[in-house]
Amino acid sequence: MAEIFVLAEHRQGQLRDITFEMLTKAREIAEKTNAGLTTVLLGKNVRELAKTLAEYSPKVLLVEDGKLENFNSEAYQKVLSHLITQRKPVLTIIGHTSYGVELAPRLAAALNVPLATDCIDFGFEGEAFTVTRQMYGGKVNAKAVLRKSESYMVTVRQAAFQAQKPSVPINGQIEEIPSPLTEEITSKRFLEYVLPPPGGVDITAADVLVGIGRGIKDQSNIPMVEELAKSLGGVLACSRPIVDKGWLPSDRQVGTSGKTVKPKLYLALGISGAFQHVLGMKNSDLIIAVNKDPKAPIFSFSDYGVVEDLFKIVPVLKNKINELKAQKSS
Amino acid sequence: MDIIVCVKHVPETAEAELKIDATGKGIEKSGLVFDINEWDDYALEEAVRIKEKFGGTVTAITVGSEDSDSTLRKCLARGADKAIRLTDPKFAGSDAYATAKILYNAIKNMRFDIILTGAQAGDDGSAVVGPVLAEFLKIPHATMVKKIEFADGKAIVNRELEGGLEERLEVKLPALFTIQTGINEPRYVSIMGIRKAMQKEIKVMGLADIGLGENEVGEAGSWLTIERLYVPPVEKQAEFLTGSPDEIASKIVEILKSKGLI
Ligand SMILES: Cc1cc2nc3c(=O)[nH]c(=O)nc-3n(C[C@H](O)[C@H](O)[C@H](O)COP(=O)(O)OP(=O)(O)OC[C@H]3O[C@@H](n4cnc5c(N)ncnc54)[C@H](O)[C@@H]3O)c2cc1C
Ligand SMILES: Nc1ncnc2c1ncn2[C@@H]1O[C@H](COP(=O)(O)O)[C@@H](O)[C@H]1O
Numbered sequence: 001m002a003e004i005f006v007l008a009e010h011r012q013g014q015l016r017d018i019t020f021e022m023l024t025k026a027r028e029i030a031e032k033t034n035a036g037l038t039t040v041l042l043g044k045n046v047r048e049l050a051k052t053l054a055e056y057s058p059k060v061l062l063v064e065d066g067k068l069e070n071f072n073s074e075a076y077q078k079v080l081s082h083l084i085t086q087r088k089p090v091l092t093i094i095g096h097t098s099y100g101v102e103l104a105p106r107l108a109a110a111l112n113v114p115l116a117t118d119c120i121d122f123g124f125e126g127e128a129f130t131v132t133r134q135m136y137g138g139k140v141n142a143k144a145v146l147r148k149s150e151s152y153m154v155t156v157r158q159a160a161f162q163a164q165k166p167s168v169p170i171n172g173q174i175e176e177i178p179s180p181l182t183e184e185i186t187s188k189r190f191l192e193y194v195l196p197p198p199g200g201v202d203i204t205a206a207d208v209l210v211g212i213g214r215g216i217k218d219q220s221n222i223p224m225v226e227e228l229a230k231s232l233g234g235v236l237a238c239s240r241p242i243v244d245k246g247w248l249p250s251d252r253q254v255g256t257s258g259k260t261v262k263p264k265l266y267l268a269l270g271i272s273g274a275f276q277h278v279l280g281m282k283n284s285d286l287i288i289a290v291n292k293d294p295k296a297p298i299f300s301f302s303d304y305g306v307v308e309d310l311f312k313i314v315p316v317l318k319n320k321i322n323e324l325k326a327q328k329s330s
Numbered sequence: 331m332d333i334i335v336c337v338k339h340v341p342e343t344a345e346a347e348l349k350i351d352a353t354g355k356g357i358e359k360s361g362l363v364f365d366i367n368e369w370d371d372y373a374l375e376e377a378v379r380i381k382e383k384f385g386g387t388v389t390a391i392t393v394g395s396e397d398s399d400s401t402l403r404k405c406l407a408r409g410a411d412k413a414i415r416l417t418d419p420k421f422a423g424s425d426a427y428a429t430a431k432i433l434y435n436a437i438k439n440m441r442f443d444i445i446l447t448g449a450q451a452g453d454d455g456s457a458v459v460g461p462v463l464a465e466f467l468k469i470p471h472a473t474m475v476k477k478i479e480f481a482d483g484k485a486i487v488n489r490e491l492e493g494g495l496e497e498r499l500e501v502k503l504p505a506l507f508t509i510q511t512g513i514n515e516p517r518y519v520s521i522m523g524i525r526k527a528m529q530k531e532i533k534v535m536g537l538a539d540i541g542l543g544e545n546e547v548g549e550a551g552s553w554l555t556i557e558r559l560y561v562p563p564v565e566k567q568a569e570f571l572t573g574s575p576d577e578i579a580s581k582i583v584e585i586l587k588s589k590g591l592i
Contacts, residue, residue: 011491070497074470096457098491101449102473105461109427114553117426117456131554134562135454136343140350140357141562144554187470189500191486196494208591214344232592244512250494257490265591272344286589288582289568293345297562304585305568306578316579321592324583 002035005089007080008053009099010041011071012193015049018095020163022156023056026093027166029123035090039172042079044069047174054172056165065179070190073102075181080107082180088151091129096155108153114146115153120160133157137274138297158256159279199251201235208234209263211254211281212242215270215291215310219247225269228314231321237261239277255280269310273298290314331386333377334440336433336447336459337370337405339398343453355556366401369448373509375516376478377446378409384480386443387411393421393432399532406527407519418536420544425552426451426458432547433459434466435540444485445506449474460508471506472499476513 006026009016023039030037039057041050043064050062061083067075080103084092094100096118108115116122120141121132129146131154146152203209210229216222222236229236236252243253254261255277266284271277273289273296281287282301289302290310299305306313341362349358366374377388389412390405392398402413416432424432437445445467447460457473464471476496477488483503488496490510501507537547549555571581586592 098474098489101457102461102471102489105426105458106465106471108553109430109462109465115427115458116554117458130557133455135559136341136348136357137452137455138562139343139348140559142556143558143560144556147553147555187502188472191498191500193491194488194496194498196496232586240511246515253494256492258494260493264589265586286585286591288585293347295347299568299570300562300564301566302568303566304582305570306582307570307572308575308578312575313578313582316575317582320579320583321586324587324592 002033002090003087004030004035004037005084005087005092006037006039006057007092007094007100008039008041008049009095009097010043010046010049013049015052016095016097017163018097018156018158019053020056021159021161022093022095024164025122025156025161027056029091033124038087038089040080040083042068042076050174054174055170056172058170058172060172060174062174062176063179064176065181067181067185068179071099071102072185072188072190073099073106074185074188076103077107077110078181078185079179081111083177084111084113084151090151092151092153094153094155096157100155104153104155111151113151113153114149115155116144116146117155118157119154120157122154122156134275137272139295157275196250200249201251203235203237203252203254204259204261206235206237206261207263208232208265209237209254209261209267209281209284210234211237211239211266211268211271213239213269213271213277214241216242217270219245221311222247224314228318228321231318231325232265232267234263234265237266239271239274268298268302269314271298272296273301331380331384331443332389332441333380333386334389334391334437334442334445335370335374335377335405335410336445336463337374337390337392337401338367338448338451338453339364339392339394339401340367340451340453350559350561354558357559364397364400366404367448367451367453369450369452369509369511371516372511372513373446373448374405374408374410375514376509377444379514380444380478381409389414389440391433391436392416393424393429402532403524403527404519406530407523408517413530413532415532415534416536416540417534418547420537420548423549423552423555424547425554426454426456427462427553428547428551430459430462430466431551432540432542433463435542436535437463438467443504445469445504447506447508449508449510457508460506464506467506469504469506470501471508472501473508474510475507476510478507478513
């Protein structure tokens, strides 16, 4: 029977959300195509994680080895090459995460298995394996087909699929495979984790966030939006380019490589709405976006949209709020 | 240290209106402004900084049409010593995998200690070229790098994980690193620098020069072929607030009042 592989992703003893998102999609494809679903778990002392995975997957392949204690793409590549060559899965599913991005392209090239990255949808359509992915910062979707092959590989965008428990309880079988790693990996070695510097402002605790993006144009414009944030009783947050430029400290960054926030109000000013940003704020109670581009992806995640130059809106809005507050207090 | 930087000439699309072209498989390029891929800008800067510190050379290399010369000139102006453009009609339709193959065949006989690429290209967002190129060259790699240091013939790099977390890795040289934004602050180019760069040569090579067959590049040599582009369906359609800035601001205030936010 054809088999689908899902690579379980975990860090510091925890399975990561993407694992369950991938498993949900993989179960759907397995059912449709009558394929077996196998979760591959690599690590050291991860038997407990294997037990959890067995509730989501009829089969769990477990490879334990001290050399797999921390993620190392070279060690992973060796083990997965071994497993994929031996078992020939029709499809291998890996997360489009910092781990997956490090691992999948090189693994696919080594095995000569066609790969599509950062997929938001994928599946077998007749003879073809097709994927949907985004281009141009999320402004366009592309439906693409992978070169015909006996085996395919995809990396999956975070939150593209909603993780669900299986409708019928699964009591999967855990199969332990002896580690094929014979020697230490010396060309690339994990040294340590580096934690973000302890932040001054905790944007995850704020009720009101004014998020600024590249549309703010210049550092000198930041005091203006900072005042608006104050008037609203909130704090400033931002997209990645603002941190990259050093205009705001990294603890203000919202998104996959920053913080996930859920304020009562997120006011997005000059932010295009790339998925890495959106993932960090889309569950806010109320989202209002100001962007001069009517096609900016941020508008498809917002409750209210304003297609206008933010520099025309911000000063007027701040005045009106201040007036209202003055009225109330008098 | 001899460093090769892979750069891509891409359209700036954040503020532009995109139109899907007549084939349905691409976007209309006319009217769009092209520039160096944002991530490659940081990669080039990092290469120049390493050269300034340790000596050596920086070579910028691209797979693209003649239009890419402006991106290569920018690299030369910012401190690259050499520029190579890989151009051939047969390269059209190459995906990230085929592009990595083309780059590999051009690079394999060159001397280098480090290769830098961007973490991803802003247009296709594949994040594939760097690691695949490293696999072809059989050298170690690390992706989404935010810091590079050197000790005893090895590189110590910080890679970005999720949520602000990073990991430190030790990587043997020669190696390939894909560079994440924010690793440095790319310098501005002086007018002098641009003038000087105009005089430097850009070496151009085609399919035959790098010894690849027709079927190894373009669509035939790719993993992925685009069938159709379309505008993404909206997840949640925003209600648009219209009017003068004053009217819009009033509407926002009303919404905030109704939600008890002010
Ligand atoms: C691995 C990885 C992780 C990442 N992590 C994050 C992350 O955690 N957080 C994050 O934010 N990004 C992240 N990114 C980057 C992300 O892909 C985008 O590049 C980024 O979010 C874009 O920021 P932006 O919207 O501010 O800029 P742009 O995309 O350049 O958008 C600027 C917007 O401002 C608008 N604008 C310009 N001028 C005005 C004006 N006067 N008035 C109104 N609107 C105006 C434009 O129309 C445009 O829509 C990550 C990328 C990668 C590869
Ligand atoms: N056509 C190209 N020419 C040279 N380098 C490229 C090209 N396409 C991609 N790259 C490099 O590979 C990186 C990742 O691109 P991608 O895999 O397409 O997301 C880019 O940041 C560039 O450094």
